Amino acid sequence: MKSLDDRALFSELIAAGAQDGNVADIPASQAVAGDGTASVALGFPPETFVARSAGGVPPRGQDMNGFLKYISQAIQFLQATSVSAFDSGFAAKIGGYPMGAVVAGITPGGVWRSVADNNVSIPGTMGAAWVNFFGDYVQKAGDTISGALTVTGTLRSDSNVIVANSQNKSVVNIRVTNEGYLSFDLNSANETNLASLRVYPSGEITSRKGILALTSQLPDEGSTGSGRWYQIGNTLVQNFRVPAVYRATGGTYVAFPKAFSDTDDITIQLTTAADNNMDVWAFNPTTAGFYINIPSNSASSGLPVSVTATGAAR
Numbered sequence: 001m002k003s004l005d006d007r008a009l010f011s012e013l014i015a016a017g018a019q020d021g022n023v024a025d026i027p028a029s030q031a032v033a034g035d036g037t038a039s040v041a042l043g044f045p046p047e048t049f050v051a052r053s054a055g056g057v058p059p060r061g062q063d064m065n066g067f068l069k070y071i072s073q074a075i076q077f078l079q080a081t082s083v084s085a086f087d088s089g090f091a092a093k094i095g096g097y098p099m100g101a102v103v104a105g106i107t108p109g110g111v112w113r114s115v116a117d118n119n120v121s122i123p124g125t126m127g128a129a130w131v132n133f134f135g136d137y138v139q140k141a142g143d144t145i146s147g148a149l150t151v152t153g154t155l156r157s158d159s160n161v162i163v164a165n166s167q168n169k170s171v172v173n174i175r176v177t178n179e180g181y182l183s184f185d186l187n188s189a190n191e192t193n194l195a196s197l198r199v200y201p202s203g204e205i206t207s208r209k210g211i212l213a214l215t216s217q218l219p220d221e222g223s224t225g226s227g228r229w230y231q232i233g234n235t236l237v238q239n240f241r242v243p244a245v246y247r248a249t250g251g252t253y254v255a256f257p258k259a260f261s262d263t264d265d266i267t268i269q270l271t272t273a274a275d276n277n278m279d280v281w282a283f284n285p286t287t288a289g290f291y292i293n294i295p296s297n298s299a300s301s302g303l304p305v306s307v308t309a310t311g312a313a314r
Contacts, residue, residue: 002098002117010076014068024066038063083111086123096120102133170194224257227307236260236313239306242292245280247301251291256309260287266311278303287311 015023029041036057038044044063050056086103096118097103105112105123111133112123121128155161161174173185182199198206205212221230227240238257245252260266268282268290277299284291290309294301 005098007079009079010072013076014072015065016069018065022062022065023069024060024062026063026066026070036060038067043067086112088120088122091120103130227257229258231313234313236311238309242305242307244302245278245292245294245305247294247296247298251283251293253289253291254307255289256287259314260309260311261314262312263287264312266290266309269308271306271308272303276300276303278305280305 024038027037027039030037030039030045034045034047034057036045036048036059038048038059044059047055047057048059052058083102083104086105091097097114097120099114099117099119101114101119103112103114103123104110107124110124112130113133114129115131116129119129121130123130163172163174164170169188171187173183173187175183177183180201184197184199186195188194196208197212200206203214205214217233219230219232221228223229224238224240226243227238229236229238229240231237236258240257242252242254263286266285266287268285270280270282270292272278272280278301279295279298280292281295282290282292292305
């Protein structure tokens with residue numbers, strides 16, 4: 001049997017279009033014995049098998065129509081609503097179930113769909129051409145899903161999502177708090193909050209150990225000809241040394257080893273040796289550098305200056 005074979009569905013009952021009076025309602029038993037009326041109990045009664053000349057009663061066409069309508073009505077109901085149990089003998093006689101056929105499994109509660117024509121394999125056995133009819137549906141509360149669960153759309157929960165490990169009795173509780181952050185809490189059978197993560201709308205992630213840094217926030221560092229620099233996130237800090245700064249009209253220009261992205265947030269700290277009397281200050285910073293000035297009343301000139309500059313990285 002194939003899926004394209006005519007399934008002879010009763011979309012209309014036999015004798016549904018017969019005229020009134022040409023279809024009898026078949027009773028369970030004959031109301032008047034010997035009157036030739038058919039019934040479920042007798043079918044066509046004995047008198048309909050006796051010649052009229054010998055006192056018999058001919059069978060009525062109304063009864064035949066009534067039987068056919070009665071039977072086709074029952075078949076139509078089965079075709080529309082029933083899922084029959086798998087029957088290997090029936091499968092062999094009809095040449096196998098067609099593709100798309102749905103049967104009840106050998107184990108109560110199982111429902112299977114055939115994925116091949118002429119299917120005589122047994123549902124649930126290795127290599128059988130049947131799939132679990134409800135395999136693509138999320139199971140009801142309390143059921144257990146074994147294997148991988150793949151969600152291609154949105155997975156929603158009105159409360160918490162709990163992921164459990166039955167071997168070590170650990171549980172991960174996933175929830176969105178009333179404060180609006182995403183919480184992951186690891187609990188065991190004997191202890192709660194073994195570990196936790198909080199993901200905030202700002203992108204910040206915290207754990208019981210402190211704030212977690214993203215890859216883009218990890219420090220980066222390097223050396224320059226006269227010092228070092230390091231960058232955390234978008235903040236660049238440069239430490240370097242100017243070998244000698246002399247008093248000059250308009251100041252002495254100093255270039256940053258690494259350029260900043262803008263001038264608004266640049267801060268510059270200048271340091272001289274504790275045993276010298278050279279006063280200095282920084283002015284007119286740009287993304288590329290700044291000027292150092294030595295006031296006229298400073299006692300010294302031409303000494304080294306240490307620079308710490310902080311600003312936005314490129």
